[in-house]
Every structure is written in C-alpha cells, then in structure tokens.
Amino acid sequence: MSSDTDAPASDAPPQLFASRRRLIFKGRNGLVASLTSSAALVAVILLILFATAGGQSFRFYFFNPHFLWIALRGDPVKAVSSVLGGIVTNIWIFLLCEVLVLFFGLVIAWVRITTTPLLVPFRLLATVYADIFRGIPFVLVIYIVGYGIPQLSLGALSNESPAVYGCIALTLTYSAYVSEVYRAGLHSVPHGQILAARSLGLTQYATMRRVVLPQAVRTVIPPLLNDFISLQKDTALVSLIGVVETSRAAQIGQETYFNGSFLTMSALLFLAMTIPMTRFTDHLIDRDREKRLAGAQ
C-alpha cells in the first residue's frame, strides 16, 4: 500500500549529516569561526588607520592627544569653550525635555483615544498637532520656534535664552513622536480588559487610569527609550539657534585649531551618554521577549 508520506523507493536510510562546508561552523568549530572573523575585522580597521597612505594624517586630525585634551579643558585665551562643559548643557536640556515629553506625549495620546464628547475639539487638535510636528523636519521647527517666538512679543516668553527655545522646539517635536508610541501601547491592551473594567462599572477615565495605562506603560518602555536616545542626540541641534553646547563647542575648537579631535571628543561624550541608555533599552527588550516566550509555552 502506498501513501502520501511514503519515502522515495530506496533501501538506504536518508542522508542526515551536515555537509562538510556547514560543519566548519558547527559545535566547537563555531568558536574558531567567530574568533577568525573578529580578528579579520580588527585587522581591516587597523590596516586602514595605520597602513594606508592617509592613515597617519587621519589619526593626527581626529585622534591627536594634545587637542583631545584641549577639547576637554577648553582654551579661554582663544575663546574656545570646553566640549566637556558643553555636554552639561546637552544633559540638562535632555533631562528637562524628557520629563516634558513624557507628560505631553501622554496627554496627547490620551486625548486622541478617549471618546468623551467634551474632548472632541481637542481630539481633532491633537491629531492635527501630531501630524504637523511629525511631518516638519526638526531643523525647521527649531528655526521657526527660535526666531519666531521672540518676534511675537509675548512678554517674558519672548525674552528667553535660545536654550529655552531649543527646549520648546524639542518638546514640540518629540511629544508628537512619543504620543504615537503611547497610543500604540494603549491600543495594544486587549479589548477584553476594557470590557471587563467597564462591566465592573468603572468609568472611562478609571478604566484608562487603572487598567489600560498600567498595562500599556510596560509594553511602551523600550520604544520610548529608543526615542529618548535620539532625543539625547538631537540636543546637539539647539546649537542652530546659537546655543553653545558640546557639538558647537567642538566645532569652534575645530575651526580655531584646524583639528578634528574636538569633534572626536564631543562624539565620545555623546557615546558616554547614549550607550548606557541603548544597553539598558536592549536589556529591557530582551527581558520582555523572554517573558513573552516563557508565557507562550
């Protein structure tokens, strides 16, 4: 008798061994393979830096210890501000904006998904807002805010420092992005949860506050942190309206001494700020994934 799952007519057992080429990467050999590729990669980088014609001048331009040191300390005589001092500006702008963005992003997302008739005009406004500020390049937003608000003659608001306008611009743009992250999170909570809460007689607000939001926040944290990493970097753009933060300080140093080590130092400082955040975010994402895999069995 023959059936669909019969093996092709042959007496020999099927061939189940990996090919010789694949065996190179299996088991203990895998370690050898990964070490070989790492060594090759390092070799290529070193080759470019030390053995090529331009390697030496590249190293002198970007990795000059003398200028790296000046970048860190600044040079008051030549009016070159310290890159390290500049990063302080980036950090406080980031911290302030982070808090504001977390708050406004949530408000906008909340307004967009609640159905209370009272909020109808605000819902429309929130939608338009999110569309506009996700659609305009941040460079333009910062110019419009930085040069626009002072012209409006709004009393104290029109006489703030450029750093404040930078914060306003960052908050405006990033709140729009983050509101979408929140909204996706709020929508990711299963509808049954809402039905259960409403069936208990909880109001729409209480359902949101006690049932939907606490569950949404957990799923939202990794993508939220991702946005914060780019917020950290975009603090550099407030230099466009005249704030001397680290990237602007680096640029001044580079133009004064004709040496790029200032840029390198500024980049290193940014990395010192963002890498812990990226590692932490990845850690959370991995942990969340493991939890979901454990729950799915």
Place this chain on the structure above:
Amino acid sequence: MNDEVLKMTSVVKRFAHHEVLRDVSLTLHRHEVVCLIGASGSGKSTLLRCANLLETIDGGDIELFGQSLLDPRIDPDLVRRHMGTVFQSFNLFPHLSVLENIALGPVRALKRPFDDVRDEAMALLARIGLQDRAREFPDRLSGGQQQRVAIVRSLAMRPSLLLLDEVTSALDPTLVGEVLDLLTDLATSGTTMLIATHEMSFARDVAHQVAFLDNGVLVEQGPPDQVFERPRHDATRVFLERVR
C-alpha cells in the same frame, strides 16, 4: 412585590444589515437561573452584551427593576454596577494581584474604603478555596482558578444579577467541573443568573428556565424538563440531537 429583575422585550440588534437578535423577549426573576443555549453565533453573547449596555439595541426595550435602560438619563456605568459580568476568556487584570482584581470595582467604582473591601474579598476567596493565592498574579493560577476568581470579582460588586458568557468554553475539560460546581453553589444560594452555556447537563440540572436561541430568534423557552425532553420546535430538537 414584582420580582422581575431583568426584562427584555422584543429586543432587536443589528450589525450593519445583519440582524443578530430578532424580537427577543426574556425575563429574569429574582433568585432565578436562566440558561441560554444555542449554537455559536446564535446571538447568546450579543444578548448578554445588550443587557449590560456594552451594545446599544436597535429595537425593543430592556428594563432593570422596572426602569427602562433606554431612558436617556440612564448612566451605563451605574447600570453595570448592578450586573456582574463574567467572560469566556476570564479577562482578569494581569497587572493586579488576585486580591486587587477583586477589590478594583468596589474601591474605584463604588468608592468603598479598601480595608472593608479587602475583608470581603478575602471571604470571597475563602469561599472558592483560594485565600492563600490572594497576593499572586492571575497568570500563576490555572484557568479554572482564574475563572473562579473572575466570578467572585463580579460578586464583590454585590450585583443584583450575574451575566455569564460561556464561562467554561475556554477551559481544559478537566477544569470545567470546578467552575460549574461554583455556579451550582451560587444557584443553590439564590443568585440570580443569566448563563449562556454549551454545558447541557449543567443547564438541565441547575436552570429554572432554559431558552434556546437559533439565529437570533428565541425559538423556545421553558423549564429544562420540557425543553430537553419534549422540545416543541424542530430547530430545538435538531440542535439538541447534535450536541447530545
């Protein structure tokens, strides 16, 4: 005194052009257990969702204690506090402990102090033998335990009636018994319940009235003996033969 708790009169519900409920009339009296039977898609769940105003109806009337729920002055949140609802998929809140799940409604909807509610919730948990699990999160419990917690969660609101929507359909066969035992226990102590179910022997043993829904039409209603032993309609007979 009139002991009608829930009265549905000629209820019509449409989704787009499809009539899910056609002219359904059903009355639930105090201490009465009514079982809704019928194939999947016959409108059982929709009927329950209309009763607690999760769906708006397109015709007919629903009364709770003689008051029409179609009255524009009705607050659905207040109506739902009188009706405990239990779902097929439990819908416990995963971010809250078992105790907090039970306390959420009384504390946040009824604004009762947590200390009072906690004692009551612990008593309810003791009733289902889960008082030791109060601090745990729902995903640590078995399906049967979760569903029993969901039932006492709705009881914690001290509702006037319970609406149960196929509460054993998502459970392993081995776990169905413990949930049905709890429902039988509740029925014995006089809980008013409207139960959509596929458990025919349970309906036969526990229900005072059995209502058979077929394609949105309430074909037949009566005491379980009559509906199960001497069905008057062919549709009922065909359905019962298929599930037997």
